Amino acid sequence: MMHADCIWGLLLLLSLSLGWTKAQGTNYTRPVFYCGGDLVADSGFIGSEGFPSFYKPNTKCTWRITVPEGNVVTLSFRIFDIEADSQCRYDYLDIYNGHSNLVQKLGRFCGTFRPGAQISTTNTMTLEMVTDGETQTRGFLAYFSGTKPYANDEQFCGGKMTKSQGEIKTPNWPDRKYPPGTSCSWLIIVEPDRVIQVKFDKFVLEADTYCRFDYVAFFNGGERDDSRLIGKYCGDQSPQPIISSGNELLVQFVSDLSVTSDGFFGHYKSLPRDSQPLTVDSGPSTGSGPSERAVKPAESERPAVTTQPPVPTTASLKYVTPSVRPTRRGVTNRNPKRLVPQNPLCARACKRAGTIKKSFCSSEFVITGKVTxxxxxxxxxxxxxxxxxxxYKSGRLTITQVGETMAIKLVSQCKKCxxxxxxxxxxxxxQVDEDGRGTLEPGAFVAPYKAAHHKLLMNINNQPC
Incomplete structure (x- = not known):
């Protein structure tokens, strides 16, 4: 985490070079960020209340951004630190595609992972930050600007499509790479009793573990809906066929101002409403994205807090040795050779190798997560x-956005350990294999996770190996 003096230095440099809008104080040595407000400007900065000091508890702040007509809003985060929760239930930042929280939600964000660029389809955008009464952190700092939606004499980007089938493709396809700083939005609407399927014939976007830079995102519903994110994709692997839950689908392509690539070409068609996606998971209802199902639970549903748990030591992260499963009833061990596991790794003792610090340093990835x-x-x-x-460490590990959560696929070399x-x-x-998948051997460090372990892992992460 950046030191406050370093953050102020960054803010001063940015303020002198780009200026501040009226939504913040104009003291150029120490700008002041307020709880909400109207930001009407070509560009400017927006930050959580009191940034970089800790934000206040039990607040709801709403910022409405307006850039000149004919532009779209591009929002880029410089710093992001909001109380982490896998479902963003307690403190979170919602971003909406317009001047209301009743329109399409572009995303819900929390934790320390800096979101990628957010781009509206009109000249307005709304940010809404909600905090509860417990943990507070630094908050966020972002820069917004008005940019022109892409169009030239050869090809327009995006638009409303109402035919039962059609094509979507990146600008310049197939002659050359898509341009930087592009935002395209296709709103596909078919007959009320139908759903929409999208398949890609070619797909090559700038690769990034979190698809922060160039990506295509799919939302159930139209621009005026508080629609749910289906998925967000980048890299050179074509997504599996996307199927909407209703007769409206919003497709958004975004490229940042740096690396570009060949782009994509895909086509959509309408299907009967009872069609079900066979390969794409539309995301769990308890994810950390734009679903309203991820709202904060009632106080009675949250775990009771008595005393602050102590920071765990290495010894407190005990490994539970799995019990031996009994043989199925009626099956006797007449031929012991048949019980030898196919995978020789499973013959090893199921015992974790090394301490938490040693394992942290020797591992290619270190994460905390929920087994789905x-x-x-x-x-x-x-x-x-x-x-x-x-x-905490990701290296070459492939992390994708599936539905409303960041998802990882791992392979354990032995199914019992x-x-x-x-x-x-x-x-x-x-470790990580050549395909970007995480691999676990029987001696890999795996232990039950509680929120109190975060501080220990952060301390180890900040130490040299």
Missing amino acids: SLAPGHRGTLSINISLIKA PLVRRGGNYIIMG
Whole structure:
């Protein structure tokens, strides 16, 4: 986390070079950010109340951004630090595509992961930050500007499409790479009793673990809906077919001002409403994205807080040795050779190797997350899907946005060790294979995770290995 003096230095440099809008104080040595306001300007800065001091508890701040007509709003985050929660239930920042919280929600954000660029489809955008009465952190600092939606004499980007089938493609396709600083929005509407399927024939966007820079995002519903994010995609792997839940689908393509690539070409068609997506998960209802299902639970549903738990030591992260499963009833061990596991790694003792600090340093990735599904793989392996809480080290690990959560796929070389259970939260450390998948050997560091462990992991992360 940046020191306050460093942050003030950054703010002073930015203020002198780009100026501040009337939504903040004009003291150029120490700008003051307020709780909400109207920002009407070509560009400017927006920050949480009191930034970089900790934001206040039990508040709701609403900022409305307006840039000149004919432009769209581009919002880029410089610093982001809001109380982390896998579902963004307690403190969070909502971003809306217009001047109201009744229009399409572009996203809900919390934690220390800096969101990618957010781009509206009109000249207005709304930010709404909600905090509860407990943990407070630094908040956020972002820069907004008005930019022109892409269009030239050869090709217009985006638009409203009402035919039962059609095409979507990036600007300049297929002659050359898409341009930087592009925002395209396609609103697809078909007959009320139909849904929309999108398939890509070609797909090459700038690769990034979190798809922060160039990406295409799909939202159920239209621009005037508080629609739910289906998925956000980048890189050179074509997404599986996307299927909407209703007859309206908003597709948004964004490129930042740096690296560009070949782009994509896809086509959509309408299907009967009872069509179900076979390969795309529209996201759990308890995700950390734009779903209204992720609102803060009632006080009675939140865990009671008695005393502040102590910061755990290495010894408190105990590994639970899995119990041996009994053989199925009626099956006797007549031929012991048949019980030898196919995977020789499973013959090893199920014992974690090394301390938490040693494992942290020797592992290519260190994350905390919730196990959402388990499935047997080839030769005694286990496929594990994780909903990410926080990544302390990610390296080459592939992290994708599935529905409303950041998701990771892991492969455990032995399905019985390390032991994880569906629905549990864990600290997980391991290696990354050539395809970007996390791999776990029987000795990998895996331990149950509680919020109090975050401080310990951050302390280790800040120490040299």
